[in-house]
Amino acid sequence: MANSMAALELRDLSFAYPRREALLAANASMNLTIPCGEILALVGPSAVGKSTLLHLMAGHLRPQAGQVWRSGPTLVIYQKDALLPWLNVEENLQFAMTYALTPHSPGEVRQSARNALVESFQLSPYMSLFPRELSGGLRQRVEVARALLAGAEILLMDEPFSALDALTRVRVRQETFQILRRRRTTVVLVTHDLLEAAQVADRVLVLEPNPCRVRAEVRLEGEIPRSMTGMEFQRSFQELNRFALDSVDVRLESTR
């Protein structure tokens, strides 16, 4: 039975790709509850199973055992932007309105939601441009706006900013998570970047491999997105760093 305050629950989840060792083993199955409005970051070394976990949450993959429960509409934000390249920004947003995941609200309500998102993400000057004419940061902003406009209450973000250059990444991350927090959107963020996790997550799960399981859970305090110069941020980052390095050690030992 799902927790009434939960946005997403994984119960006794186990999974293996065909003819491969189990990624989530039955004897160490994954249990996880993500409350509504929480921003959860999954960190860990490459190939630990972070993205697989995300695809299980999205329903792209079917678990061998256990279940995934989602309280509301869910969309995935991918590493590479997934805007429809033959539609301009306006039409991509229109696509989200036409194929909204929630029951259709009256036209004026949808239009005002669209206007509010366009304003929040500062997209007005770019509405007639096609995705290939936008910078990587703008494309990610449009994609998050499209997901929210479609009515997604849970966003599963698979390293969404990793293709951006360092400066753009910081700025787009800051702006995006400010909006997501304001809207109380539930987010699961898969990332390699500990700074990113420390800046935007309420809770960070450090995963270890073979099979994939939670090695450490770190709860972080403070307003999101956190200022990267604050003492609290520094302390959280140090703590995260220690657990993450331990997780890499485990991986090195297991591959010897």
Add this chain to the structure above:
Amino acid sequence: MDTNFFRPSMKLVVLPVLSFLIFSLAWWGLTTGESNSAWPSPTDVGRALLSEWQSERLWADWWASMSRIMIGAGFAIIAGIGLGLLFWSSLICRLALRPWVDFLRFVSPISWIPLAIMWFGIGDLPVIFLIFVSVVFPMTISTLAALENMPQLLPRVAQDFRLSRSSTLLEVILPAVWPDLLTAIRVMLGMAWVVMVAAEMIAGKQGLGFGIHDARNGMRIDLVILYMLLIGVTGWCMDRGLRWVQGRPRWRWKNG
């Protein structure tokens, strides 16, 4: 020195016009002087154009060929796209039918002429049939290749937005492969013209190919060249039309 000539836009206009003028002058120079029906001059071909224009036969032949191309190639393109989609979506169909398509696309369309005449007699039908068989099999393979090279995130987006099968096809899959299909259609139309002229020479009662055959029998080489020019100009115009569609901002995303 005026540098306007070296601008790319000037080169686009001036160079083709210049090469056309040089070719026409060379043709003129080589064919005027002595009267020779095997080597008609541009003036002879111009005179033939005027007389054929008045007799209206030229346009009747042109329209007969155009309608055959539109029907034969049109149906073949639709059938080829349909078969390509079927092969892409069904492994059973691909395994069962792909060897047939590979086999039939290596059978020269010209070799179908005796069968086409036996089955359909002389006239429109055998020519349309021959155009159809020349286009449908390569179009199937091109469609399958386009689908296999499609950005794989796009069908995933359709899945995330819970689009129906028909909406996925019309709103995502077909637009995603449309730039590649346009290139394939341009190539197929070129092939269709070649086959049509050959087919009309043997199995037609009207049309540009039949016109060439008829003019050769009457030793009217000026008419042969006139029909050849008309075929070239019509094919060029169709190709320019398709290139124009390919160049629209909406469909330029694949070529940057």
